[in-house]
Amino acid sequence: MIEKVLCMVAVHKPYLLGHAEIASLYGVERQTSQKWKTDGTLAEPDLVISGNPYWLLSTVLQLSADGSREATEQRLAEYEASIPGGYQADPEEQLPVIVGIMEVAKILGQDKQAISRWRHRKQIAASDYELSGSPLWLMETVLADATARGRAVAQVEVERLREGGRGFQKPRGRRSTSPEARPRQRPLPHARTFTSEQSGEAASFLAAVLEQGHSVVIRPQRQKS
Known part of the structure; x- marks a missing residue:
């Protein structure tokens, strides 16, 4: 009805x-x-x-x-x-x-x-x-x-x-972005190896990498005697 x-x-x-x-x-x-x-x-x-x-x-x-x-x-x-x-x-x-x-x-x-x-x-x-x-x-x-x-x-x-x-x-659809409009990415820092005697230098390197927005992976290694 x-x-x-x-x-x-x-x-x-x-x-x-x-x-x-x-x-x-x-x-x-x-x-x-x-x-x-x-x-x-x-x-x-x-x-x-x-x-x-x-x-x-x-x-x-x-x-x-x-x-x-x-x-x-x-x-x-x-x-x-x-x-x-x-x-x-x-x-x-x-x-x-x-x-x-x-x-x-x-x-x-x-x-x-x-x-x-x-x-x-x-x-x-x-x-x-x-x-x-x-x-x-x-x-x-x-x-x-x-x-x-x-x-x-x-x-x-x-x-x-x-x-x-x-x-x-x-x-x-997808919006195309010109290369000029894309933010330029900073190159990744090279891997570094530090000894126990270089703890201060290692700390400075770690702080600089983190400040740039990168993550850090630490792989401990035994020192050769």
Whole structure:
């Protein structure tokens, strides 16, 4: 009964794309979209949800501006048809709060595994988006579902998200470091051997090596008679 009531509510949501949707829109591999982001061809994401980047359709279509990439009318129509109730939002307008599993877990005081189980058992509202393999909800969908099911909500987390609070974006790929940027490592000191009569010199050598951040291995040897 809860699912039927929630499904009757018309959901109005902005067109949103992850790397998979961008790749499909332009007829390229997903890695190409990720490369566009890395080299700056693709603008910074409009939203970061559960650590993943997402872009508004208006932002993504700027990739066609120089004529070297084309989102055909057919692919654009197919994308729009995949987002029922979608609309093209302007980056400057106030967007609804959109959340992923990480944010939903915090709102409902659960862990991510619990939210995934609820999804599998249909014990939480169906997601408003399925983008790049991840479920996303309008926060209002989650709150309405929690009210209908009598679940407690962490109001502090809700207010934080409404004020624009977000987590960090997950790192993607390896960052290359130029040789000039790498800190130069000091060469390791040569192994030394000291006799019992050289205890003072040995102590000075040991202190100098430790000060440079190295560890020391001492191997006692019998003196030859």
